[in-house]
Amino acid sequence: MTEKIIELDGASIRFGEKQVLKGISLHVNKGEIFGLLGPSGAGKTTIINILTGQLSCEGKAEIFGKNCRKIGREVYRRTGAVLDNCGLYERLSCEDNLKLFARIHSVPFSEIGAVLQAVGLDGCEKKAVKSFSKGMKQRLALARAILHHPDLLFLDEPTSGLDPATAAEIHTLMNHLRSRGTTVFLTTHNMDEAYHMCDRIALLHEGNIVECGVPAEICRKHCQTAELRIVTSDEEPLLLANWPENADTVAQLIREGRLKSIHSSEPDLGTVFLRLTGKELDT
Numbered sequence: 022m023t024e025k026i027i028e029l030d031g032a033s034i035r036f037g038e039k040q041v042l043k044g045i046s047l048h049v050n051k052g053e054i055f056g057l058l059g060p061s062g063a064g065k066t067t068i069i070n071i072l073t074g075q076l077s078c079e080g081k082a083e084i085f086g087k088n089c090r091k092i093g094r095e096v097y098r099r100t101g102a103v104l105d106n107c108g109l110y111e112r113l114s115c116e117d118n119l120k121l122f123a124r125i126h127s128v129p130f131s132e133i134g135a136v137l138q139a140v141g142l143d144g145c146e147k148k149a150v151k152s153f154s155k156g157m158k159q160r161l162a163l164a165r166a167i168l169h170h171p172d173l174l175f176l177d178e179p180t181s182g183l184d185p186a187t188a189a190e191i192h193t194l195m196n197h198l199r200s201r202g203t204t205v206f207l208t209t210h211n212m213d214e215a216y217h218m219c220d221r222i223a224l225l226h227e228g229n230i231v232e233c234g235v236p237a238e239i240c241r242k243h244c245q246t247a248e249l250r251i252v253t254s255d256e257e258p259l260l261l262a263n264w265p266e267n268a269d270t271v272a273q274l275i276r277e278g279r280l281k282s283i284h285s286s287e288p289d290l291g292t293v294f295l296r297l298t299g300k301e302l303d304t
């Protein structure tokens with residue numbers, strides 16, 4: 022049976038008058054990259070805070086089969102996190118930041134070099150963190166989070182505000198971690214990131230999960246138009262209904278070697294979110 026690394030069942034939380042989570046249920050399997058999508062204020066960071074034992078909720082919240090309210094040293098040793106309030110020591114050097122965490126987790130200092138290389142910060146060991154760019158700080162935060170080889174990694178908007186090249190490096194590292202069996206719980210506003218990086222995602226809106234599953238399957242499920250967008254070899258665009266009556270036209274184009282590209286018209290995740298909630302994902 023697949024091991025559940027994270028489980029929420031009927032998780033609710035309110036801050037004063039505001040009910041932020043209204044009975045959320047989800048689980049994350051071992052080795053998955055799971056993405057939580059929702060607009061600003063939806064409750065994504067709140068869910069991470071619950072799962073990491075920083076906030077207490079009503080309902081069931083477990084990581085590694087343990088109640089999140091009673092997380093002990095053993096669970097923290099198996100967990101890493103990059104949260105949106107980065108938490109690095111600005112006046113310390115890059116290396117000294119990592120040495121501090123290496124000491125906490127009993128990681129030999131000799132492993133620091135390899136982790137800095139993995140995040141592309143080799144050569145920056147002696148530089149003070151205050152001189153780092155946003156992307157460098159984010160990579161150092163990631164280095165710190167993976168230094169002790171956690172089984173579960175929380176990433177709260179890990180590529181937000183980063184240039185595409187740095188974001189791509191972080192995605193490569195995430196894929197590498199997945200290949201080693203690390204489970205990743207990611208929050209993001211970025212639909213492309215969610216679509217391409219996540220095995221499964223949940224869409225969060227006004228305290229509820231409005232959709233959950235494999236990104237491509239979600240998009241197909243919400244496909245309303247059933248159209249085929251075709252471009253022929255002479256660059257002629259063609260929009261055909263995806264009906265049996267049009268099969269011969271498509272077959273003919275293939276036979277004549279004139280079919281240059283063909284796409285079904287399922288919506289992207291942002292469009293799915295808009296249809297389900299009437300709201301844009303990235304607002």
Ligand SMILES: Nc1ncnc2c1ncn2[C@@H]1O[C@H](COP(=O)(O)OP(=O)(O)OP(=O)(O)O)[C@@H](O)[C@H]1O
Nearest residue numbers: 036039041059060061062063064065066067068105
């Ligand atoms: N400790 C707290 N006390 C009071 N209100 C809080 C607290 N933490 C979160 N909230 C409120 O809960 C709601 C959800 O906040 P949260 O930070 O989880 O959203 P988010 O989805 O992570 O948003 P963003 O995408 O902007 O990071 C917001 O309305 C926020 O003001």
Ligand SMILES: [Mg+2]
Nearest residue numbers: 065066105177
């Ligand atoms: Mg947040």
